[in-house]
Amino acid sequence: MTQPTKEELYHLADKWINGTITSQEKKILDTWYEQDFNEPLVWYGVDRSEKELSLRLLKNINKKRDRVKIRRVNWKWTSAAALLLIFIGVIFWYHSFEYQSNKKQAINVQVIKPGSSRAVLTLDNGEKIYLDSTIGGQVALQSGVRIVKSSDGSLLYETVNNSESDQATVSYNTIEVPSGGQWQVILPDGSHVWLNSQSKLKYPVKFIGSERKIELEGEGYFEVAKDKTMPFRVVTENQTIEVIGTHFNVNAYSDEKTTITTLIEGSVKVAHRKLSDAILLKPDQQTSLTDNGIKLTDVDPESAIAWKRGMFFLNDEPLEVIMRKIARWYDVEIVYKNVDKGLRFGGSVSRYDHIGKILTKLEFAGDIHFKIEGRRIIVMK
8 A cells, every 4th residue: 555645644634533534544544553654744833853742742641541542553663762752642643532522622613614705895985895795797886997806706996987087086995804704806007915814905996196005904915016107005004015016925913013024026115114214125035023123034935925825834933823813714712721822833734624623733733722612712731
């Protein structure tokens, strides 16, 4: 039998926890369990090394030895003891007494579904249009611009009249994405914006004058159409970004201490709105803006735009930051009870998995546990 990949093992293990694994799939997992492989199945969390992870897993096994029946295996002990202990930890996770409780939790959390395409458009006159429940096609006509919900669910602005009266009047729209939502907007100049959960974008239905200025709260990914005669500016609470044509991501949530701008392509200038600081970014660079100033670092931009690709990418991030991401996307409340919010985790998981899968991975990686009560998640030691 061909050795399953690490991703396939994760998939099978998750199906086993959820109680949806087939007999054939269980046979594959059991076959893997009976053999020695060079690659461990690991989700790193609070542990800084394989040795730390192996010691913690062994401690957990010893703690629950009297309550858990674990299948015995004739392991070939080598100098790589830490690596084998990691495997033991994985086996414990797979065959532990928590099967039934995890299965019940997986059933209970099915009501907490991943986010989807949801947004509310507010027109200049105050009229609200709930886009996720609106039929595709034209949804409004303002200042000579047709507002259309396209077949792929994005919002598109098409100029149909360039009369002088329309040019003289500037109408503004606001699109607001709630918790558990996301949306795409194609602005009048052809610029494409992806909005994450709990985000708001205010913009004119037609760009007039010497600049293309929009206002952002939350997080958005931008692919800006080039126009050297009319710079594109993104204004958040604490910064202004000026571009001509480029691809970049802005994370400007009000409940985060830092505003993060990541450049994928082109160039942008990030200016502090409260200080005189300003920095020009190159591709694969990121600014972190706080009340004290702006810090520039070189980064892998893929981690910043993972949300746009349907992934949670955790790059050694504190538990509190991770749980805020989960709260926004799954529209849940987070409550902490005697737990270190500064615990750091690394890894990746699909944003479209049910919430139980993500919480299970975090539990396996760190000394934390979760309890779900309705739409409230309690984080405990």
